[in-house]
Amino acid sequence: MHKVWAVIRREFVERVRQRWFWVMALLGPVFFAGLFFLPLLLARSGGVRHIVVVDGTTSDFGTRVVEVLATGRSFRASRIATGTAVLDSLTGEVGAKRLDGFLIVTDSVFETGQAEYRASNVSSIQAMEELERTLSRLVVKARLERDGVNAAVVDRAQIRIRLDTKKISRGRTTGESAGQSFFLAYIMALLLFITIFAYGANVMSSVLEEKTTRIVEVLISSLKPFQLLLGKVLGVGAVSVFQFLIWGVSARLLLTQRQALVSRMAGEAGSGPGFQMAAIPGTTIAVFLAFFLGGFLLYSSMFAAVGAMSSNEQEARQAQQPVMYMLMISYLSIFGLTNDPNSTLSTTLSFIPFTSPIAMTVRWTAGSLPASDLAVSLGILIAAIIGVTWIASRIYRVGILMTGKRPSMRELVRWVRAA
Amino acid sequence: MTTSILDVDRVTKRFAGHTAVDALSLSVPPGVIYGLLGPNGAGKSTTIRMIMNIYVPDSGAVRLFGTAGTGQDYSARIGYLPEERGLYAKMRVLDVLLFLAEMKGMDRRVARPKAVEWLSRLGLADWRLRKVNELSKGMQQKVQFISTILHEPDLLVMDEPFSGLDPVNSQVLKDTVLDLRRRGKTILLSTHIMEQAEKICDSVCIIARGRKLLDGTLAEVKRTHGGRHVLIGFDGASGDAHRVFADRRLVAKHDGSAQYAELELAPGADAQEILRALVSSGARLSRFEIAEPSLHKIFIDLVGPEAATAAAQPEAEVARA
Numbered sequence: 001m002h003k004v005w006a007v008i009r010r011e012f013v014e015r016v017r018q019r020w021f022w023v024m025a026l027l028g029p030v031f032f033a034g035l036f037f038l039p040l041l042l043a044r045s046g047g048v049r050h051i052v053v054v055d056g057t058t059s060d061f062g063t064r065v066v067e068v069l070a071t072g073r074s075f076r077a078s079r080i081a082t083g084t085a086v087l088d089s090l091t092g093e094v095g096a097k098r099l100d101g102f103l104i105v106t107d108s109v110f111e112t113g114q115a116e117y118r119a120s121n122v123s124s125i126q127a128m129e130e131l132e133r134t135l136s137r138l139v140v141k142a143r144l145e146r147d148g149v150n151a152a153v154v155d156r157a158q159i160r161i162r163l164d165t166k167k168i169s170r171g172r173t174t175g176e177s178a179g180q181s182f183f184l185a186y187i188m189a190l191l192l193f194i195t196i197f198a199y200g201a202n203v204m205s206s207v208l209e210e211k212t213t214r215i216v217e218v219l220i221s222s223l224k225p226f227q228l229l230l231g232k233v234l235g236v237g238a239v240s241v242f243q244f245l246i247w248g249v250s251a252r253l254l255l256t257q258r259q260a261l262v263s264r265m266a267g268e269a270g271s272g273p274g275f276q277m278a279a280i281p282g283t284t285i286a287v288f289l290a291f292f293l294g295g296f297l298l299y300s301s302m303f304a305a306v307g308a309m310s311s312n313e314q315e316a317r318q319a320q321q322p323v324m325y326m327l328m329i330s331y332l333s334i335f336g337l338t339n340d341p342n343s344t345l346s347t348t349l350s351f352i353p354f355t356s357p358i359a360m361t362v363r364w365t366a367g368s369l370p371a372s373d374l375a376v377s378l379g380i381l382i383a384a385i386i387g388v389t390w391i392a393s394r395i396y397r398v399g400i401l402m403t404g405k406r407p408s409m410r411e412l413v414r415w416v417r418a419a
Numbered sequence: 420m421t422t423s424i425l426d427v428d429r430v431t432k433r434f435a436g437h438t439a440v441d442a443l444s445l446s447v448p449p450g451v452i453y454g455l456l457g458p459n460g461a462g463k464s465t466t467i468r469m470i471m472n473i474y475v476p477d478s479g480a481v482r483l484f485g486t487a488g489t490g491q492d493y494s495a496r497i498g499y500l501p502e503e504r505g506l507y508a509k510m511r512v513l514d515v516l517l518f519l520a521e522m523k524g525m526d527r528r529v530a531r532p533k534a535v536e537w538l539s540r541l542g543l544a545d546w547r548l549r550k551v552n553e554l555s556k557g558m559q560q561k562v563q564f565i566s567t568i569l570h571e572p573d574l575l576v577m578d579e580p581f582s583g584l585d586p587v588n589s590q591v592l593k594d595t596v597l598d599l600r601r602r603g604k605t606i607l608l609s610t611h612i613m614e615q616a617e618k619i620c621d622s623v624c625i626i627a628r629g630r631k632l633l634d635g636t637l638a639e640v641k642r643t644h645g646g647r648h649v650l651i652g653f654d655g656a657s658g659d660a661h662r663v664f665a666d667r668r669l670v671a672k673h674d675g676s677a678q679y680a681e682l683e684l685a686p687g688a689d690a691q692e693i694l695r696a697l698v699s700s701g702a703r704l705s706r707f708e709i710a711e712p713s714l715h716k717i718f719i720d721l722v723g724p725e726a727a728t729a730a731a732q733p734e735a736e737v738a739r740a
Binding site for chain 1: 468471472473474490491494497499501503504505506507508509510514518519521522523524566567
């Protein structure tokens with residue numbers, strides 16, 4: 001046991017010392033931060049726009065637009081009556097950055113709904129929506145008034161609809177919106193795919209290093225192949241857990257400090273609509289970790305066998321493809337899984353151990369799922385880990401000492417039987 | 420022979436279609452340097468791997484320290500230097516040594532001062548915090564050698580320890596091995612370079628094509644397999660010496676060059692008669708010595724020149740370990 005511990009320790013320390021570990025560890029929080037703040041920054045990009053309303057209407061429509069925009073968030077406007085050379089001089093102003101843009105309205109807006117906005121930046125979806133909404137309200141109002149409807153009635157009749165979506169999960173209404181739960185499921189599937197693959201491949205290259213340098217002869221003369229494999233998988237597994245810990249802590253810090261950071265960035269209390277991350281329930285995190293560990297154990301022992309049967313990186317990359325495809329199946333099915341978490345496909349994928357780590361986590365996150373399904377899936381996964389590790393360790397223990405060409409399928413079967 | 424450190428009892432190992440080691444037995448007494456000699460492909464490495472329990476013999480048994488334990492059971496008492504060298508390229512030198520010492524059941528804290536001491540003894544003190552791949556090949560070999568002896572094993576098993584070493588490092592290694600023997604350790608080493616074996620081995624076992632040809636102490640081997648040998652050195656002209664060598668009544672076998680010859684006397688022949696014949700043949704002699712044969716000569720005689728080249732090895736060695 002002391003020797004297994006030494007192997008675990010070596011795998012852990014050497015990996016954590018490597019640069020790529022810290023690159024991964026730091027990129028995670030940067031990625032999260034991007035997710036939290038990017039929508040906010042985009043929404044606020046440019047802040048308040050100063051524009052001119054070029055009024056070509058025969059009514060007070062331009063003045064009304066200026067008044068309503070002043071109550072909104074994105075625009076501060078002033079009115080100019082249309083005339084010759086007005087557009088050219090305004091274009092010059094925008095070019096000289098003394099003005100953000102200008103809105104051109106004529107009487108035809110009441111007939112065709114057509115208006116024109118020229119500006120240096122027209123990419124903010126939110127600002128454009130605000131402008132469109134304002135115009136559309138005012139145009140509708142003007143048209144109704146023209147047909148003799150009382151202006152006060154029109155004002156009273158208008159109401160803006162906000163659709164609030166809430167997910168019902170396990171018989172309870174949650175605070176999550178549909179978008180959020182898809183987003184969460186997607187992020188989890190992506191994380192599972194990347195980390196299971198990255199750390200599985202780590203085990204593989206570690207096996208391959210010992211094999212190609214023949215250190216494995218010295219090691220095998222000191223401890224049993226299974227002990228070596230165990231230490232390796234646990235050591236790399238510990239690195240992955242450490243990685244998640246770093247990500248978890250930094251994500252939590254970001255979430256709790258979000259308000260403060262946002263207000264500092266925006267200069268006012270963050271009331272922006274941006275992306276709101278619902279609090280991730282503890283059970284979801286537990287499910288995620290359990291299936292990550294299960295998936296990692298299952299795949300890393302297969303990757304170890306692949307490393308043991310190859311004699312260089314190139315061969316290993318080829319030989320790992322079948323293993324990778326198995327992992328990709330569930331990742332590629334994520335849209336199907338989230339759209340209908342209870343379809344035959346989803347259910348099947350979430351019980352097959354090679355796809356269940358990703359499929360089950362996605363199903364759990366995306367929809368209501370009985371705990372019994374979860375338990376059965378986890379049970380199958382554990383049984384598969386035991387079976388696959390048994391086979392993989394037999395291939396491993398013959399493979400690491402073998403030199404020469406890659407074994408055929410028949411030889412592999414013989415190794416498993418003979419060992 | 421319960422006094423042996425190592426007993427190999429009729430072990431056989433077959434790889435896909437060929438027999439690498441065939442019913443080989445040998446016995447290594449304590450406190451000696453034991454040479455496992457043979458041409459390339461004779462089965463030396465396979466034998467050593469079976470001793471280390473890296474390969475499991477198809478039949479036969481290996482006994483270590485007089486019991487039936489395996490290499491893993493005794494890893495703390497055995498140091499093993501494999502034929503193909505290699506270390507973790509990206510690890511620091513000291514960390515590699517500590518890790519490998521742990522694999523031998525040593526505590527890190529005990530291993531650390533010893534590793535530092537050995538590194539400075541072999542001139543690597545300044546390199547202990549460098550990564551292995553920053554070291555030269557020769558330095559890496561020394562590091563690997565330290566890793567095999569750091570835990571002070573009773574039995575040292577080294578597969579071709581001198582291959583790839585320059586003369587200076589070769590000497591350092593030889594001195595260290597001789598020093599370990601003086602301290603009562605037992606050393607088993609394989610080599611195909613007979614001159615080296617002759618200089619340091621107390622006992623030898625010569626194998627070819629997986630079978631044992633002879634074994635015993637060096638003196639015994641020379642006595643029983645030597646026959647009567649004459650070493651001759653020529654001082655410039657060898658005259659008609661070749662005619663004397665070709666005389667089967669006097670000379671059974673000969674081997675040598677223009678300057679030097681090693682003869683094996685024919686049965687019943689008298690060395691003095693050869694001396695007379697050589698002088699009258701016009702050869703000028705710088706040396707005429709009745710001597711034991713060199714190990715090299717015994718080896719060539721036993722193995723034959725054709726077996727001295729490697730038997731074809733199948734590409735994939737599939738171990739049924």
